[in-house]
Amino acid sequence: MSLNLYNTLTREVSPFTSITPGKVGIYLCGATVQAPPHIGHIRSGINFDILRRWLLSSGYEVTFIRNVTDIDDKILHNAIHEEMPWWALAQKYERVFSAAYAQLNVMPPTYEPRATGHITQMVQLISHLIDRGKAYAVSNGDVYLDVRSLDSYLALSGQKLDDLQSAADGEASVKKNPQDFALWKSAKPGEPSWPTPWGDGRPGWHIECSAMAQAYLGEEFDIHAGGLDLIFPHHENEIAQSNGAGYPFAQRWLHNAWVTTAGEKMSKSLGNTLRIHELLKRVRGIELRWYLGSAHYRSMLEYSPDALDESAVNFRRVESFLKRAASSLGKLPELAIADEFAAAMNDDLAVPAALAVISELVRDGNNASTAKDSATLAIKAAQVRGALSVLGCDPWDSTWINSDAGLDEVISGLVTTLLAEREEARARKAFASADRIRDRITELGLTLEDTPDGPRWSR
Ligand SMILES: [Zn+2]
Numbered sequence: 001m002s003l004n005l006y007n008t009l010t011r012e013v014s015p016f017t018s019i020t021p022g023k024v025g026i027y028l029c030g031a032t033v034q035a036p037p038h039i040g041h042i043r044s045g046i047n048f049d050i051l052r053r054w055l056l057s058s059g060y061e062v063t064f065i066r067n068v069t070d071i072d073d074k075i076l077h078n079a080i081h082e083e084m085p086w087w088a089l090a091q092k093y094e095r096v097f098s099a100a101y102a103q104l105n106v107m108p109p110t111y112e113p114r115a116t117g118h119i120t121q122m123v124q125l126i127s128h129l130i131d132r133g134k135a136y137a138v139s140n141g142d143v144y145l146d147v148r149s150l151d152s153y154l155a156l157s158g159q160k161l162d163d164l165q166s167a168a169d170g171e172a173s174v175k176k177n178p179q180d181f182a183l184w185k186s187a188k189p190g191e192p193s194w195p196t197p198w199g200d201g202r203p204g205w206h207i208e209c210s211a212m213a214q215a216y217l218g219e220e221f222d223i224h225a226g227g228l229d230l231i232f233p234h235h236e237n238e239i240a241q242s243n244g245a246g247y248p249f250a251q252r253w254l255h256n257a258w259v260t261t262a263g264e265k266m267s268k269s270l271g272n273t274l275r276i277h278e279l280l281k282r283v284r285g286i287e288l289r290w291y292l293g294s295a296h297y298r299s300m301l302e303y304s305p306d307a308l309d310e311s312a313v314n315f316r317r318v319e320s321f322l323k324r325a326a327s328s329l330g331k332l333p334e335l336a337i338a339d340e341f342a343a344a345m346n347d348d349l350a351v352p353a354a355l356a357v358i359s360e361l362v363r364d365g366n367n368a369s370t371a372k373d374s375a376t377l378a379i380k381a382a383q384v385r386g387a388l389s390v391l392g393c394d395p396w397d398s399t400w401i402n403s404d405a406g407l408d409e410v411i412s413g414l415v416t417t418l419l420a421e422r423e424e425a426r427a428r429k430a431f432a433s434a435d436r437i438r439d440r441i442t443e444l445g446l447t448l449e450d451t452p453d454g455p456r457w458s459r
Helices: 039-057 073-081 086-103 115-131 205-217 228-244 268-273 285-292 305-329 339-346 351-370 374-390 398-402 404-427 431-443
Strands: 004-007 012-015 023-028 061-066 135-137 143-145 181-186 201-203 220-227 249-256 259-261 447-451 454-458
Touching: 004 249, 023 039, 023 205, 039 061, 039 086, 039 220, 039 249, 039 259, 039 285, 039 374, 061 205, 073 086, 115 135, 115 143, 115 181, 115 201, 115 205, 115 228, 143 228, 181 205, 181 228, 201 205, 205 220, 205 228, 205 249, 220 228, 228 249, 285 305, 285 398, 305 351, 305 374, 339 351, 339 374, 351 374, 398 404, 404 431, 404 454, 431 447
Parallel strands: 023 061, 023 220, 220 249
Antiparallel strands: 004 012, 135 143, 143 181, 181 201, 447 454
């Protein structure tokens, strides 16, 4: 069975075919780097990282673009508040986002363009739209897209133009239609600006993604992804700009749902408490990733501390099966894909069904282990590890091994081995050897204590 994916544009699940056989181009709207991320932001990164990993596992070559919006009203606003230059604020939070993605094992994008690095492409695209009669500059230096000049506008969100409120950006008095939106905003005193044929100014948010997607993926590409809240106006306007310029743009649109609390999209105040570093005090990174990836990407994920804890317990059950299997097999399990897991993932990335498959594989693996059927155990363990790898949760992935928790576990394994050798040396009265082992351990900065229950160490 091949991959079927939902398309927001057609509102149905349909077989996925890439434009170029064997290759997939994906554009994901990345962060506006105005503040640190909360789990709602990172969920989008994880959902589409799972898509990317599944495509890779299915044999595709994937070009994955995730942009950084580093110029925006909110960045300018927060920069004043934090008393630093806007570009310094943007870089500060871009780093925090990058660290959060890395901590949760989200693969780095193939390219990660910043908006401010692509002003030339934006100005070219706007000029092209003006030449084609789809956009117009007004006397103050703003440029607007003339939404009534387009054959189809609002196909993605299914709204009617006449029902639409006027676009929030720009000045109503200078626009041809109230729904026209700004491609370029004329310079305001104290704000950053770039020179253009229409005067100094800065880009509107939507034009950034149209220009960057085209720069890296061409005039037509396979998949455009983002959060549900971006369908309108952001994605609708991206389509309007790119189609208006004569480009087919994205063939398929994928949108992930939100993390909710009490049924609502995460509020700013609550978002503060659900920052990645706060939750990493409660569970390990691999467990947080497992939790954030566990719901279907189009379903809301209702956050509660209990739900997170329960999900972490479920993950540990799978993980400990794999570790027991590794020690009884005497080697790490291979990576294999079970047919049932593939069927679930090919069904519009049905992760909940895929998790049910993993539970069954673990149960079968445990039964094989009890029956001392090591051939079956090896197969089941490989299929579990393969599934975890697609979900970004393979315990032996270097991200997790190199994390603090992973490192502690590696150290713990090594120290336990050394201590066992020391005990053995003492048992055969080779005290000099035993002391040498103890000295080596303490030289490495670990504290060793002999207790009635045996030796205990700490970092
Ligand atoms: Zn975007």
